[in-house]
Amino acid sequence: MEIFSAKIIPLNVANGDGIIAILNAEQASQYGITQHDKISLIRKGEEYVVDVALSSEYVEPGTIGATTELLENYPIMPGDNVLVSFMRNNPLSLQAIRKKLLGEKITTEEIDAIVEDIQNNKLSDLILAYYTATSFFYKTDPEELAYTTKATAYTGDMYRFPGIVASKYCIGGVSGNETTMILVPLLASLGIVMPKTFSKSITSPAATGECVEVLMRSELKKSEIIRLVEKYGCCLARNGNLNLAPANDRIIKVSAPLGMEPYARMISSIMAKNYAMGINHCLIDIPIGPTAKVNKQEDAERIAQHFKNIGTSLGIKTEVAITKAEQPIGNGIGAVLQVREVLRVLQQHELRASDLEEKALDLAAQLLVLCGKNEKYEEAYRLAKETLQNGDARKKMQEIISAQEGNPDVDSEGLVLGSQTFDIVSERDGKVEAIDMKYLNMLAKTLGAPGDASAGIFLHKKLHDNVQKGEKLFSFYASSENKLQMAKELAEEKSAYTIV
Known part of the structure; x- marks a missing residue:
């Protein structure tokens, strides 16, 4: 039922979280509309649902203030007259x-x-x-989960590319672990099409979304993705404005404040976006460890089976790698620090992290076998290693960076870290027996990650390393002196390292 009509006026306001129409407070009160409601704006018979904000200062009766998001997402123009209606749920x-x-x-x-x-x-x-x-x-019903995944995929844009189209996706929960930025150029240089999309961090100090932005522009349009894939065989694109399975984005939004993500929703979101992107060969990385997102083998196996079942229902050839996650992969935690680790591997720098390189090669080999490039894992591993060592993977990354408006000549050692630093040292002689990744993530977030790309932690010692009293365990990087101080105080409450 339409309750009144109003004229759209543009307000130079970006909400950044949802699509909002601003109503005059007195007029809204007359019709029983509150700031907790949703309303429908009806233009030319089409209904557009918005959240409500109220103001008597900026919006006159008979007008509706349109935020930037409203005008960008809906075909409503300044000056349009719209009907306002109470929103009707199904x-x-x-x-x-x-x-x-x-x-x-x-x-x-x-x-x-x-x-x-x-x-x-x-x-x-x-x-x-x-x-x-x-x-x-x-417990999630497998048939229900598979159908929901396909239904959400069709809520947005659909991409289709010829031939084998591959992707690797990690469910997260491991500090560092930026294998995606190594795998995409490595596999693309071997002829595997990799239109890789990703999100920004939900629970970690930096995800691929933050890391890619350190080197290049990642907010791409559909036409740009198609052009990049046709010319270079790959791209690195953030999901933000791609309209990939957008129904899942709202679910992520309500999960994010608590830093919690139900396994079923995570699985559905990952596979829906893969299906929408035209992926037909997919490798899922499920890290398992005492302080990882998944810490029980039976949970990892159950999640893996869900991924495979949904992959089968969607026509995506899916394999799952259950990987060890007892400690961070690589030595950097935080966007710039993780990117430095990636570049060191691609450059074959003497300071590169051997565990990050090894995991990237292992996943690359599994994908090469999955895609039929090699029959045997050992052959695929040798091919992946040769591609790193001969510089082909790095050259492909330079192509991607240049094509996505970054500096292709960027060097790992030229990246700028937070200017405020502090070293955490060992209080005793011994050996590193355990590393609490959740606590390291908390420390990195306190330093400013993921919002501040230059903030984070660099690890000097890893599991089973010998340490002496006074020797550096890890270093803090921050842009803010206050945030550095808060991290120092938090580090005094509990040790992220167990040394025996």
């Missing part, structure tokens, strides 16, 4: 979410209703949080 989606909360199985029709309401911004963050939380309470 009763089927609410019924389905109630069933999920009770642990009941839902139908494909109900899944479609939920996905459609998520896509059209009709579910409030609270209702969506309830839906997301059901994944923590109940």
Whole structure:
């Protein structure tokens, strides 16, 4: 039911979190609209759902203030007259979410209703949080998960490339571990098409999204991705504005504040984006360790089976690598520090981290076998290693950097780190027995990561290394003296290293 009409006026305001229309507070009150509501703006018979903000200072009665996000995402123009209506949910989606909360199985029709309401911004963050939380309470039905994945993929753009199109995706939970930026140029230089997309960090001090931005522009348009893949066989693109399975992005949004991500939603999101990108060969990396995201073998195997089942249902040839995650991979934690590790491997620098190189080569070999480039793992491993050593992987990375408007001549040792530094030293002689990655991540975030790319931690000692009293274990980097001080105080509360 339409309740009033109003004229759109542009406000030079970017909310950065959702699509918002700003109503005059007094007029909204007359119709019972509050800032917690969603409303529909109706233009030429089409309905566009927005969140509500209220103001008496900037918006007159009879007008609606349009944020930058509203004008960018909807075909609504300044000066348009729109009808304002209370937003109408599909009763089927609410019924389905109630069933999920009770642990009941839902139908494909109900899944479609939920996905459609998520896509059209009709579910409030609270209702969506309830839906997301059901994944923590109940076991996921494989058929339901597979259907949901495909349904969410079709809510956005779909890409299709000829031939074998591959991807590697890590579920996260390991500090450092930036293998993607090594694998993409390495495999692309061997003729494997790799249109790699990624997100920014949800729970870690830096994900591939933050790392790629250190070297090049990663917010690409669909036409740019197609051009890059056709010319170079690969790209490194952030999901941000790609419209890949956008219904999943809203689920991620409600999960992020608590730093929690249900396994089922994570699996669905990863595979939906792979399917939307036209991936037909996919390797999933599931790190397992005492302080990783997954710390039990049975959990890793259960997650792996879900990935394989969904891959089969989507026509994606999927393999899973369950990898050891007892400590950070590489020595850097934080965007610039992790990129330095990547470049050192690609440059075959004498200071490169052997564990990061080894893991990248192992995953590359598995992908080469999966894609049919080699029949045997040993042959694939030798080929991947040769591609690193002869400089082909580095040359391909330089091509990608140049094509995505970065400096192809960037050198690992020329990257700028935070100017505020502090060394954490060992209080005793002994050997490193354990490293708490979750605590290191907390320390890195306190230093300013992921928002500050130059902030983070560099590890001088790894598992089983011998240390002497007073010897450096790891170093802090920050841009802010205050953040450095907070990290120092946090480090005094608990040691991230167990030395015996």
